[in-house]
Amino acid sequence: MSISTSNRTEAETSDRRKAPAGERVADWADGRLSIYGAAKATMRKIFPDHWSFMLGEVALYSFIVIILTGVYLTMFFTPSMAEVEYHGSYVPMQGVVMSEAYASTLDISFDVRGGLLIRQIHHWGALIFLAAMFVHMMRVFFTGAFRKPRELNWVFGFTLLVLGMFTGLTGYSLPDDLLSGTGLRFLHGAILATPVIGTYLAMFLFGGEFPGTEIIPRFFAFHILLLPGIMLALVVTHVTLVFYQKHTQFAGAGKTNKNVVGTPLLPVYTAKAGGFFFLVFGVISVIAATFTINPVWTIGPYRPDQVSTNAQPDWYLGFPEGLVRIMPGWEINVLGHTLVMDLIIPLMVVFPVVLGAIAAYPFIESWVTGDKREHHILDRPRNVPTRTAFGMAWVSWYFVLLIGGGNDLWATYLHLSINSITWFVRIGFFVVPILTFIVTKRICLGLQRADREKVLHGRESGIIKRLPHGEFVEVHEPLSQEELHVLAGHEQYQPLEIGPETDEHGVVRKVNPVERVRVSLSKGYYGEGGQIPKPTAEEYRELTSGHGHH
Amino acid sequence: MSSETGPHEDVPDDHNLPEQGHPQGREPGEGSVSLPEQDPFANPGLPAHQHRVQDVDEAAAKRSERTVAMLFTLSMLATVGFIASFVAFPADKIVYIWPAGHISALNFSLGMTLGIALLGIGAGAVHWARTLMTDTELIQERHSISAEPEVRAQVIEEFKQGATESQFGRRRLVRNTLYGAMALLPLSGVVLLRDLGPLPEDKLRKTAWKKGKVLVNENTGLKLKPEDITVGSLAFAKPEGLDHGEHGWANEIAKAALMLVRIEPADIKDKQSLDWSHEGILAYSKICTHIGCAVSLYEQQTHHVLCPCHQSTFDLADGARVLFGPAGHPLPQLKISVNKDGFLEAQGDFAEPVGPAFWERG
Numbered sequence A: 001m002s003i004s005t006s007n008r009t010e011a012e013t014s015d016r017r018k019a020p021a022g023e024r025v026a027d028w029a030d031g032r033l034s035i036y037g038a039a040k041a042t043m044r045k046i047f048p049d050h051w052s053f054m055l056g057e058v059a060l061y062s063f064i065v066i067i068l069t070g071v072y073l074t075m076f077f078t079p080s081m082a083e084v085e086y087h088g089s090y091v092p093m094q095g096v097v098m099s100e101a102y103a104s105t106l107d108i109s110f111d112v113r114g115g116l117l118i119r120q121i122h123h124w125g126a127l128i129f130l131a132a133m134f135v136h137m138m139r140v141f142f143t144g145a146f147r148k149p150r151e152l153n154w155v156f157g158f159t160l161l162v163l164g165m166f167t168g169l170t171g172y173s174l175p176d177d178l179l180s181g182t183g184l185r186f187l188h189g190a191i192l193a194t195p196v197i198g199t200y201l202a203m204f205l206f207g208g209e210f211p212g213t214e215i216i217p218r219f220f221a222f223h224i225l226l227l228p229g230i231m232l233a234l235v236v237t238h239v240t241l242v243f244y245q246k247h248t249q250f251a252g253a254g255k256t257n258k259n260v261v262g263t264p265l266l267p268v269y270t271a272k273a274g275g276f277f278f279l280v281f282g283v284i285s286v287i288a289a290t291f292t293i294n295p296v297w298t299i300g301p302y303r304p305d306q307v308s309t310n311a312q313p314d315w316y317l318g319f320p321e322g323l324v325r326i327m328p329g330w331e332i333n334v335l336g337h338t339l340v341m342d343l344i345i346p347l348m349v350v351f352p353v354v355l356g357a358i359a360a361y362p363f364i365e366s367w368v369t370g371d372k373r374e375h376h377i378l379d380r381p382r383n384v385p386t387r388t389a390f391g392m393a394w395v396s397w398y399f400v401l402l403i404g405g406g407n408d409l410w411a412t413y414l415h416l417s418i419n420s421i422t423w424f425v426r427i428g429f430f431v432v433p434i435l436t437f438i439v440t441k442r443i444c445l446g447l448q449r450a451d452r453e454k455v456l457h458g459r460e461s462g463i464i465k466r467l468p469h470g471e472f473v474e475v476h477e478p479l480s481q482e483e484l485h486v487l488a489g490h491e492q493y494q495p496l497e498i499g500p501e502t503d504e505h506g507v508v509r510k511v512n513p514v515e516r517v518r519v520s521l522s523k524g525y526y527g528e529g530g531q532i533p534k535p536t537a538e539e540y541r542e543l544t545s546g547h548g549h550h
Numbered sequence B: 001m002s003s004e005t006g007p008h009e010d011v012p013d014d015h016n017l018p019e020q021g022h023p024q025g026r027e028p029g030e031g032s033v034s035l036p037e038q039d040p041f042a043n044p045g046l047p048a049h050q051h052r053v054q055d056v057d058e059a060a061a062k063r064s065e066r067t068v069a070m071l072f073t074l075s076m077l078a079t080v081g082f083i084a085s086f087v088a089f090p091a092d093k094i095v096y097i098w099p100a101g102h103i104s105a106l107n108f109s110l111g112m113t114l115g116i117a118l119l120g121i122g123a124g125a126v127h128w129a130r131t132l133m134t135d136t137e138l139i140q141e142r143h144s145i146s147a148e149p150e151v152r153a154q155v156i157e158e159f160k161q162g163a164t165e166s167q168f169g170r171r172r173l174v175r176n177t178l179y180g181a182m183a184l185l186p187l188s189g190v191v192l193l194r195d196l197g198p199l200p201e202d203k204l205r206k207t208a209w210k211k212g213k214v215l216v217n218e219n220t221g222l223k224l225k226p227e228d229i230t231v232g233s234l235a236f237a238k239p240e241g242l243d244h245g246e247h248g249w250a251n252e253i254a255k256a257a258l259m260l261v262r263i264e265p266a267d268i269k270d271k272q273s274l275d276w277s278h279e280g281i282l283a284y285s286k287i288c289t290h291i292g293c294a295v296s297l298y299e300q301q302t303h304h305v306l307c308p309c310h311q312s313t314f315d316l317a318d319g320a321r322v323l324f325g326p327a328g329h330p331l332p333q334l335k336i337s338v339n340k341d342g343f344l345e346a347q348g349d350f351a352e353p354v355g356p357a358f359w360e361r362g
């Protein structure tokens, strides 16, 4: 043993003398970190390709851009609410009393060369990051990529979305301009509304009364350390899991539930994904160069006795904002205590319940189907009409509330009264998601029917043929095997049944009410009207073999 | 269903799952095992690789190479441009650029050059990957995510052994005291949070107003006389002596900010409101009772004020009643009169807490 070891070592050493420098470095590292073992499993790992898989990458890359620019900003920003008189180079603010936070934001914008650009990239990056996460989540939802084994990654991703919203909120509170102070005011009022402990929470978070002098330094710690730290850990976990569980793929020739078809990490995927990082960063830079975002110098420093008109949060908070704006005023006073229903209902009931439902969706669906198998082939959204309809209903609801969150802007823009916009949103809040659900489901069923037609009768070729007896028919081309597989190779669930109400002895069987809910959900998803049965092999054979194929 | 990897036997209610032997579950591997005659929707297997022009025509490949190199060169030039802009443009130079409008020359040139430098690298790399790197699709097998049964059994066995060796289950006293210690320890952390802020006490109920406090103009700081308040306009006031820049100013003004209107006494619908006014001058808290924004948009014909944050609308002629929007109660009114020198003064503090509602408000 020892002989052979020393032999090998000798052989290696003699090899190494000739080995190129890169290999020698790798050998050195391998001797300490076993990098060859890790590389063996990953270097040629296969990644399937589809445009929609880039959405998660946009989120990842904009996150990196935000971290890079954020670190730069920390070097110039002063997180302090101490009041100073401004003497920087922005003339209109000369001599104005403002917090150090606001003054340092002006310095970054006007006295640090390139500081404004980095500020703009940071803010645009944050908007794009959240939009990318949102759209990425939609793609995961509509294609069923959240099914086993990826439910946990859905939950991680969801947590990132929520944390992203809070990181954005704490971030735009930092410059202490009139708009950001209004956001803090909102947060303070919302916390005060918390039953029983609200005043204590508000005093503890703000270090006393509003606005105090503590909140910006505290939010600074949350914004640059606590929240991004957690997010970074989650992003790493999220992407590692994608890597480890291997990416999903759409059905296609050669693609099965047990394989991955695509190009290897080295070189194609590295070049594409790496290049894509530069593209995302480049696009954000160009946007930041041309479109000014959050020009805090025009709004002035925060004063609690003033407010800017069109006080609007960043888009991703338009959803809770809309909820708050459309809620009618309602306070319940009992036994000397106040329940602030006009804030409790939107912010402490509806908002968390909706978020919770999103987080729990993969578990709800797998409970309905009872399916415990792994799924690596993505669904075409039309093939799960009820899920797709739920998703669209939610998206439409989100947009209705975004309109609600900007009701003043819409009113000015459309020359309508704010009351009519608000009433439109109040009604739309209930009606639009239901209509969207019905319409989406119908569209999906229509598309399923069209697929069925295509599989059974082939594609319309546009060529008209005259039959011997004079009739005109359109020639249908048969589909390729790949098309047949993509259109009809998927599986369809059958709806659950309650089973006989009585057992074999004629005794009435008690059916658990939870089971009843499950069965009716299952019928809604997969029963009649929930999906169009795909063509069976028999139907196909009968139609194609019987009277010849035109 | 042959595609499943996890244990399937223990799933009682899978009768709704699709039939076994479904085409998708078949294993085509490199090619297709199940022939279309058996299953018309079978997976045909991975098709042969289609060559791109660059794979067969070296001239086309050379063209791609030049394109990629040009993009990388563009990036280099842009970086040089970035450095040049940094040196050349002063931070305050404004230029007009369509469609962005008047913007900072430095910001524009830095952003554009940085953008081009990045896009050049990105576009070059992607073009290289798409046209020159081998694009043959490869197949890799997935592996079961759950452990093999033997591995599982072994792990459980080893865990049990470890647990037994620790005597955790047998030594109840050790176990229970450990639970106790672990449960108490976080209390230290909770206690440490106590000094994050003071207790609420009656802080939210008190403002800087008290009997005899003179109302001064929010902007000029001059004492207000009844003549200063004209019909049809909204005036903003603060307590005398509360000056911007002084310690604690923000906290006080956040509660004490006031707005004044003059309405013909005959038009004032609320009796108490009239009593608390002076010759039709009404003093209301400027802090919205919804979530605390400063209410500021006044409609003189109707005497309505609108909060710009969520559009709560209050009727100042009727005790600042909420007409529309999410606010849950009227704006508190401050009782005012005129002192012996003819200046407006407060008759005391607000009778109820100003600003957003809270649990103890009652």
Ligand code: HEM
Pocket: A052, A053, A054, A055, A056, A057, A059, A060, A061, A063, A133, A134, A136, A137, A140, A145, A146, A150, A153, A154, A155, A156, A157, A158, A159, A160, A161, A235, A238, A239, A242, A246, A247, A248
């Ligand atoms: C910081 C934010 C996020 C980053 C950086 C990120 C990044 C990524 C990347 C790069 C992928 C692989 C490519 C792709 O499928 O698009 C991925 C996959 C995934 N993401 Fe995210 N994501 C984020 C947020 C989210 C959110 C908000 C959700 C949903 C609630 C989510 C759920 C998933 C799931 C389930 C997968 C696996 C999809 C599959 O393999 O098909 N992610 N993520």
Ligand code: FES
Pocket: B288, B289, B290, B291, B292, B293, B307, B308, B309, B310, B311, B312, B325, B326, B327
């Ligand atoms: S703060 Fe005034 S309406 Fe919300």
